Amino acid sequence: MSQSLIVFRTSGKVEYQHNNKVHAFNEFIGTIVNETAVELDSNFFTNTVNRKKFYAFQNSEHDTYVALYFDGVVTLDGNKVKSTLQSILKTFNKYEEEEINMEKFKSLADLQFNQLMKTKTTSIGEDINSNSSTPLGGAPRSGAPNPLTPTTTDKRKTAPGKKLRKWNGDEIDDSDGKILDYSNDAPEKVESANSNSNSNPNLLSTLTVDQGAFTKENELVLVKELNELLEDEEYESDEEKTVETSKFGSIFSKFSSYFTGTVNLDEVSKKFYDQLVSKNIAPQTATSIISRIKEKLQSKSNITLTLYRQTLIDELTKILTPNVGTDLLYDIKKNKLGRPYVISVVGVNGVGKSTNLAKLSYWLLQNHLNVLICACDTFRSGAVEQLKVHVNNLQQLNNVESTKIDIFEKGYGGGDHVVQTAKLAIEFAGNNGFDVVLIDTAGRTHSNAKLMAPLKKFGEAADPNKIIMVGEALVGSDSVEQAINFNNAFGSKRKLDFFIISKVDTVGDLVGTMINMVMATKVPILFVGTGQTYTDIKRLSVKSVVNLLMK
Structure with a gap:
């Protein structure tokens, strides 16, 4: 069965095509011009011409159409067709306006077209205006699967009782007995803890990883990028x-x-x-x-x-809008200090410091930098083990050749132990080819002067290139005092450099915490955390935040 898709101007210029059968669209376009095509919805048309089924969606603002056809007896959900065509035009307009490489648009358009074609059936009887499907790239309806979550239909009968399920290739594997815990197989970490290494390893679980899912042109990565684009206000x-x-x-x-x-x-x-x-x-x-x-x-x-x-x-x-440069990669790559680039991550208890440090690590790895994570949260029980799990995951996920990530830790101890660990980590990184040292620190109550005081000593000893505070989008009014106290904690000669705002995906349009923290300190926001995977970290879109505040 043949099918094809084109994006074209009302002038007739073809901007993009999937397959090479552009001529088949001529008669259908004629039915649109002559107003004989069926208008299923606003700017959404269909017709059957010479045993071929056509659909088209028009973006009148940009003077563009996207149209598809297929021959043979097939049925597609009309809402899904419209949503897909609408999304392809939205993707095209975005890349055209920014005048960037159209190859990425082609990848995203092909992805959407191919996903739509997978939904076609070979029998007649489905209502073309059925509301049963989830639009590609849109938010799933209640009860619908997440478009980023692999789903399949297991046709085998379910045995009584619960079984452990995992993904094996393209289907669910119901085999018993294997636990998805690879922490025992983790590579040996440099400078591992001595007296604190006897904790139960079965308490540490890691993600199972599809290595192919993180390559730049892999479908999962394209789907995530597409969803972010289509959600961009x-x-x-x-x-x-x-x-x-x-x-x-x-x-x-x-x-x-x-x-x-x-x-x-x-x-x-x-x-x-x-x-x-x-x-x-x-x-x-x-x-x-x-x-x-x-x-x-x-x-x-x-x-x-x-x-x-x-x-x-x-x-x-x-x-x-930042009044200082926020190109962290540029700063790291121009580093000429004779030692690795050092970033310290601080914040209140429970805001997600370790998680966002891991996201930042993955971002650095994908940009061809070697990362050493230093475990300087030596107060909270389990903090070092938590970082070990993150490092193990990131080592498995890392698909960039010649880059590496590891952990440096010296177990648990007091304030002097923290300072000594940071110094040794920086020295170790310099001797072993690491570009960046990311230092995790203990969470501390911002209103407790006794807990905040050690930050000044730590900052002077480690002398990080950048100090990043993780703030939580859920906090609200208390974020003002948090930001001010952490900004002042390092003394008069040193301040915070950036914020990462975590848990932004949980607050909807209640994003006022960003205004609170920036206005209180004049410190810019570098990233926002938008989910629970290592790729859920995004550069701040000022326009999107302002739109949410004015919504």
């Missing part, structure tokens, strides 16, 4: 823009019912103050922001709601 579909415009329109109308035309500055300020606080921005921070807006607008006459809103958007954007 900077590239909303026409339908999403209509919904968002409608939402804003209703808000605008509600305000306008109180303030027709020109608005009262104090009253509209109160409304937007409430909006900011509702997004997890601390009251004192929201007050400061609104005061700035009022100061900028008080000399103007005929202040409108639109002007006020845009001024607030500009102010939030300014707050989150």
